[in-house]
Amino acid sequence: MRVPRLFALETVAPIIAVGAIDLAAAAGWSSPRPARQVIELTGIAFQPPSLTVSVGDTVVWLNRDLVPHTATVKGGWDTGSIAVGDSARFVPKKAGQWQYACTYHPTMKALLVVQ
């Protein structure tokens, strides 16, 4: 099932840092702000192939590969096609584990854990 409302294309330019930036946690606040977690699409693979995030974090798939990709859960969420140099984002609203894959390249699989 395609859930386009949860995803939005972004340009590469605003993405400067790769990985989580959690300023609130660094400052010792008890209720950290949502983090931004980036998964790179490169070499026909998701990097990292397994990622754990928190509910409310923003997960960004950034396509640094030479060809288009998707991040898709069979029967679940779907980023749709992510063109070369583009990205898509997803803000999980509930905890769970999702095995996802690229619909174009069936050998390209990864795991997203939301806690």
Add this chain to the structure above:
Amino acid sequence: MSYRRSALLALALAAFGAPTVLPAQASQDLTDPEVAHVAVTANTIDIDAAKYAQSRTSNAEVKKFAALMITDHGAVNAQAVALAGKLGVTPKDNAVSQSLLAGAAKAHEALVPLKAAAIDKAYMEREVAYHQAVLDALDQLLIPTTENAELKKLLVAVRPAFAAHLEHARMLSGSLNKGM
């Protein structure tokens, strides 16, 4: 090109249906413009084969695979051409490109008389052989021969796509042979 490289490339091209005797030029290393030409030729060959398969098959998975080949190899070619332009390199025709084209023509001729499921199987087997041949050519000839760092980097970056296509083609070919 060393004797070892020549022999390995001959094997790779033979697997794809090309002549096993390499032309005289293959006794020398390829220049960067020639490597660029081989890369573009290899991608174009698979795009053309995919378009032909799309026009002949009624199998949804085979159609989907062919569409992926058109998209991916088209994207790679666009970046290869853009890089060649940036570097001021004009791709130059050469004996290896000609061997690839000869192999492609032979493979195409074998597909033409086939019908229905037979063409699906033959196309997917051709895709397995083609991607294996190009991977061998990348590893044994194109990447080691290329001098320009950016062109070499592109060839290295392209390799995982060919490897993924090979695995995908093997999976689909296996399914067809089991009567998918």
